[in-house]
Amino acid sequence: MRYSQDHKAQTHQRIIKEAAARFRRDGIGATGLQPLMKALGLTHGGFYSHFSSKDELVEKALQAAGEELDAHCAMLFAEERPLDAFIDSYLSEWHQTSPHQGCPLPTMSSELGLRGQPSPTTDAVLNARLEQVQGTLEGEHADDRSIVIMSTLVGALLLSRSVESPGLAQRILDVTREHLKQSRD
Amino acid sequence: MRYSQDHKAQTHQRIIKEAAARFRRDGIGATGLQPLMKALGLTHGGFYSHFSSKDELVEKALQAAGEELDAHCAMLFAEERPLDAFIDSYLSEWHQTSPHQGCPLPTMSSELGLRGQPSPTTDAVLNARLEQVQGTLEGEHADDRSIVIMSTLVGALLLSRSVESPGLAQRILDVTREHLKQSRD
């Protein structure tokens, strides 16, 4: 049946949003299109009215996750101590336990890199963050230091999500957060 | 056919070694048991003479990768400047392009963490590295600082492998390596 004018655009965005969440939470390879469409109350056959392949959806979902992150960071970097706010948010318990709503770098991008199909969108997501962090840094080599900060944030979040011991997971977040905030200036 | 006495033990180890390489290079989910056994000149049916399930192999392969890393690090930490040697090795071009022979933390462990089935072996691999790094550090809070160093190493390697631009990938390694070596003392 033909739906009202902007119905398709809405469905299109719903698919992308649900995919962006599942890809980050479960992994790209482990996310099936059939369960994804079913969760939206649709049948899987209709998927190809919106995307030419799963790969195209992966790319769109990574972009969408990047835009979510941009929006979230726009708020953080408007605060008084923008870098501290960003660090606190990145290494928060909420971010640790909510990969489906968080930064796509430790989840989607690392899986794409692993599979040998890195996307330019990964570079865009990372570069956006590097520039924002760099803007808050005083002194020399702000661009270099922003790279170290992002590496440390991504690594700490990834390790925290990977270890089995809840105590160690929390400790990684706490220690890294304090270190990054102290060595800020 | 029945094979000579230690034949089975040898095959067992060959399967683990090949799996440890493939799991790190291609990912656990993307590695099939059928191609794995075929690469060793065996048929897939025989797999279950050695392991009760793929999950058991995953655990054994993660352990084996940890032991490989232990052996490699034992040499590095016997050098004159052990921490520098470890940092240089971890952020080397060789490690960047050889995930199948490298640290399992940014590859296998992160995938296991993603799938919500973290293994105690991940904690063992990380703790072994934390203790070695900690042993080289002077001053206060050596244990905390070792956590930050490991987070930074893992994050930098992961990002370097994830981005599309070779220039950015190299820069992440270079900048992080210099930062960690300078802030050593």
Place this chain on the structure above:
DNA sequence: TGTACATCAGTGAACGCGCGTTCACTGATGTAC
């Protein structure tokens, strides 16, 4: 020592399953007259 038998690592076909993708079809809506 020589022979008969038991073992069991490895074989290869088959199992059900979910995957990404294709395709003929439906039917409410937008458009043309």
Place this chain on the structure above:
DNA sequence: TGTACATCAGTGAACGCGCGTTCACTGATGTAC
């Protein structure tokens, strides 16, 4: 304005494929007598 037609988002069965796993079988070796 009212009617006939074209559109096309979504349906649901089917495709081939590779997955992890099972299973009856093979046959060279180790063991028992």
